[in-house]
Amino acid sequence: MMAEKTIKVKVQRFNASSEKEPRFQTYQVPLTSGTSVMNILDFIFRNLDSTLAYYTHTTCYRGKCGRCTLIVNGKASLACQTSVTSDITVETPKRFQVVRDLVYFKP
Amino acid sequence: MENMHETDVLVVGGGGAACFAAVHAKRMGAETTLVCKGRVGKSGATVLAGAGIQMDGKSACEMGYPGDSESTKEKLFREIVLEGFYLNNQRLVEVFCRDAAARIKELLHWGLRAEFSPPGSFGMPGIELARACSEGVKTHDVELVEDTMITDILLHKGKVAGAVGIDINSGEFVLFKAKAVVLGTGGWHQAYPFTTGSNELTGDGQAAAYGAGAELINMEMVTYCPNILLSPPMHRGSILPIILAMFTEAKMLNNKGADIMKYYDPKIVEIAETTEFNKNIWSIASAREIMAGRGTPHGGIWVSMKHLPLQIFDTVEKRWFQKEELDLWRQLKEGYAVEVAPAAHYFDGGVAINENCETNVPGLYAAGECSSGTFGANRVCDATTEMVVLGGVAGRCAGEYAKRKKAWDMDPQHVEAIQRKRIAPLEREQGLSPIEMRKKIQQIADGSVGVIRSGSNLNKAIEELERVRVMELPKLCVAEKSRKYNVEWIESVEVENMLLCVEASAKSALMRTESRGVHYRTDHLNMDNVNWQKEIVVKEENGKMQLGTRPVIMTIMEPLRAPMTWEQYITWVVPPLKELGVGK
Numbered sequence: 001m002m003a004e005k006t007i008k009v010k011v012q013r014f015n016a017s018s019e020k021e022p023r024f025q026t027y028q029v030p031l032t033s034g035t036s037v038m039n040i041l042d043f044i045f046r047n048l049d050s051t052l053a054y055y056t057h058t059t060c061y062r063g064k065c066g067r068c069t070l071i072v073n074g075k076a077s078l079a080c081q082t083s084v085t086s087d088i089t090v091e092t093p094k095r096f097q098v099v100r101d102l103v104y105f106k107p
Numbered sequence: 108m109e110n111m112h113e114t115d116v117l118v119v120g121g122g123g124a125a126c127f128a129a130v131h132a133k134r135m136g137a138e139t140t141l142v143c144k145g146r147v148g149k150s151g152a153t154v155l156a157g158a159g160i161q162m163d164g165k166s167a168c169e170m171g172y173p174g175d176s177e178s179t180k181e182k183l184f185r186e187i188v189l190e191g192f193y194l195n196n197q198r199l200v201e202v203f204c205r206d207a208a209a210r211i212k213e214l215l216h217w218g219l220r221a222e223f224s225p226p227g228s229f230g231m232p233g234i235e236l237a238r239a240c241s242e243g244v245k246t247h248d249v250e251l252v253e254d255t256m257i258t259d260i261l262l263h264k265g266k267v268a269g270a271v272g273i274d275i276n277s278g279e280f281v282l283f284k285a286k287a288v289v290l291g292t293g294g295w296h297q298a299y300p301f302t303t304g305s306n307e308l309t310g311d312g313q314a315a316a317y318g319a320g321a322e323l324i325n326m327e328m329v330t331y332c333p334n335i336l337l338s339p340p341m342h343r344g345s346i347l348p349i350i351l352a353m354f355t356e357a358k359m360l361n362n363k364g365a366d367i368m369k370y371y372d373p374k375i376v377e378i379a380e381t382t383e384f385n386k387n388i389w390s391i392a393s394a395r396e397i398m399a400g401r402g403t404p405h406g407g408i409w410v411s412m413k414h415l416p417l418q419i420f421d422t423v424e425k426r427w428f429q430k431e432e433l434d435l436w437r438q439l440k441e442g443y444a445v446e447v448a449p450a451a452h453y454f455d456g457g458v459a460i461n462e463n464c465e466t467n468v469p470g471l472y473a474a475g476e477c478s479s480g481t482f483g484a485n486r487v488c489d490a491t492t493e494m495v496v497l498g499g500v501a502g503r504c505a506g507e508y509a510k511r512k513k514a515w516d517m518d519p520q521h522v523e524a525i526q527r528k529r530i531a532p533l534e535r536e537q538g539l540s541p542i543e544m545r546k547k548i549q550q551i552a553d554g555s556v557g558v559i560r561s562g563s564n565l566n567k568a569i570e571e572l573e574r575v576r577v578m579e580l581p582k583l584c585v586a587e588k589s590r591k592y593n594v595e596w597i598e599s600v601e602v603e604n605m606l607l608c609v610e611a612s613a614k615s616a617l618m619r620t621e622s623r624g625v626h627y628r629t630d631h632l633n634m635d636n637v638n639w640q641k642e643i644v645v646k647e648e649n650g651k652m653q654l655g656t657r658p659v660i661m662t663i664m665e666p667l668r669a670p671m672t673w674e675q676y677i678t679w680v681v682p683p684l685k686e687l688g689v690g691k
Contacts, residue, residue: 015589015591017589017591032339032340033339034338034339034340034341034342035339035340035341036340036341039340039341045542045594045595046542050540050542050585050586050587050594050595051586051587051595052594053587053591053592053593053594054594055592056306056594057144057145057254057256057275057306057307057594057597058121058144058145058146058149058150058151058254058305058306058307059305059306060150060154060155060305060306061305061306061343061344062155062344062345064154064155064232064233064234065145065146065149065150065154065234065305066149067145067146067149067150080341081341083341099276099277099591099592100589100591100592100593101592103276103592105276106146
């Protein structure tokens with residue numbers, strides 16, 4: 001389907017072995033209606049930047065497993081069940097140690 | 108090697124089969140480690156299961172549930188073989204019927220919250236079933252290693268000595284020394300562009316077993332589920348439309364709005380509406396429309412409920428819908444159609460096992476969807492029952508084996524060779540991306556071992572798959588060089604696994620010159636009962652993929668003799684199934 005518009009997606013990047021602080025990288029992503037944060041991260045990884053780390057290796061996309069929880073625009077959200085309509089900022093919850101980028105050690 | 112675990116039985120997986128295997132191995136007195144690609148209870152196909160879990164009605168009555176005492180184990184056995192187009196290993200079907208009640212009793216003991224419905228089924232959301240399975244593991248002192256993907260099985264003189272894995276977070280290798288390994292890793296759903304299976308299902312168990320010399324069988328048998336939501340992206344894979352189509356007379360329409368079932372023999376249409384062959388018939392009818400260019404913008408068909416009175420909408424049970432799926436529900440109620448397509452759903456074939464869940468490799472076991480299992484050429488009965496039953500058998504037999512055997516030392520040279528091979532895509536400066544290869548594999552799988560197959564498509568696919576394996580696989584290269592949670596690197600292992608599964612599937616599908624169960628070939632519409640009541644066996648010999656055949660194990664029901672077409676079989680089989688109480 002044709003993209004309806006392009007949005008800015010601000011994504012937390014961090015590699016503890018080479019960086020002191022997390023930083024943000026902004027991607028321009030085409031948006032179609034009915035798209036989730038997870039769909040957006042998949043789009044970035046598969047089309048724009050395959051170095052991005054986000055929790056994807058065992059995810060259900062149906063809001064059942066709860067493993068894709070991220071902070072989206074400041075609010076804890078299931079990435080797969082949060083729909084995107086405009087620019088977003090995606091980061092990890094502050095209280096957890098980051099593995100890399102958007103992946104953190106979950107309790 | 109920093110990460111080293113020593114155990115008697117290593118169980119691989121995180122769903123019901125693996126959990127039950129771990130519990131039962133532990134009960135045999137074996138030290139047991141459960142290694143899961145994700146988190147136990149939160150990953151694997153179990154989480155997304157529909158889900159029901161069944162036993163025979165008579166056993167349910169004996170357990171104090173209001174079951175149907177006329178529905179016996181013998182009837183359940185007949186049902187599974189009739190629905191499996193006689194390709195079932197009947198010894199395994201006997202085990203399914205024998206052990207179902209005992210395993211479900213265990214689940215209930217672990218706190219499974221489920222609703223009973225006659226003759227002998229329990230219904231619950233998949234995530235609840237997964238939770239109960241993981242409760243069982245928690246109460247049995249099993250060592251857990253999570254977010255770790257097993258890549259290879261280690262052998263000592265042809266016997267299992269352990270396994271190698273990757274800790275996905277750290278990217279470090281993990282070594283497991285084990286006397287026995289049980290694989291419960293599910294199917295290879297992600298080799299298809301459209302599937303109901305979650306991300307981790309990439310044929311890891313099948314590929315590891317094949318690499319260790321194990322046989323794979325029935326790899327051509329892939330069950331599709333029709334009427335799975337294609338769009339919007341957020342709800343892609345939702346099973347809501349098929350549930351609606353089963354409980355109401357929802358219509359399936361092509362891009363012109365024509366009812367796609369109107370071209371079919373009314374008898375076949377009726378079978379689709381009243382039996383569980385709806386999966387097969389609707390999938391084939393949908394695939395025909397899509398292949399003929401009469402599909403929707405996203406390559407599917409429409410499901411519409413516009414013709415139904417609004418009151419009918421109120422009769423549909425909505426409590427298992429996701430909150431967000433209610434939007435789709437409202438859309439349908441307002442008269443809009445939704446886009447759906449058949450999705451790769453369940454893998455009937457897999458690692459070949461006998462009734463003890465043993466493979467041909469001493470010390471290697473498989474259970475659940477990852478194994479060749481109980482369903483032959485077509486699954487109707489619950490895969491959840493198969494997973495708990497076979498998980499239990501595999502754990503018990505592996506535990507017993509491990510107690511009798513000594514541990515073998517792992518060959519350090521072999522371990523090093525494996526690690527070198529796995530690291531290679533990280534070390535290459537340039538090459539091909541696993542992301543592109545995954546896309547290519549999905550396209551090939553969709554076009555050759557999908558709902559409708561043909562010799563010419565299979566030949567083309569096999570040529571392309573062999574080229575990808577020989578020319579492209581050795582050139583895989585990932586952009587990120589850090590090993591920490593490197594998605595593309597993990598995908599480099601996954602694409603190799605999926606490539607193997609699709610190649611085995613396509614070669615088996617080409618060899619099977621008939622239509623049977625979910626294997627439907629336009630160039631061979633006959634169900635060839637003279638030549639093809641056989642399993643196709645895929646195995647690596649001298650570095651090459653070799654195919655062979657062997658007769659299906661039949662203990663109770665005699666082989667079919669009469670020649671018939673695929674359509675004639677399903678017409679023939681409906682009355683005996685009705686006698687067993689199956690169908691509307």
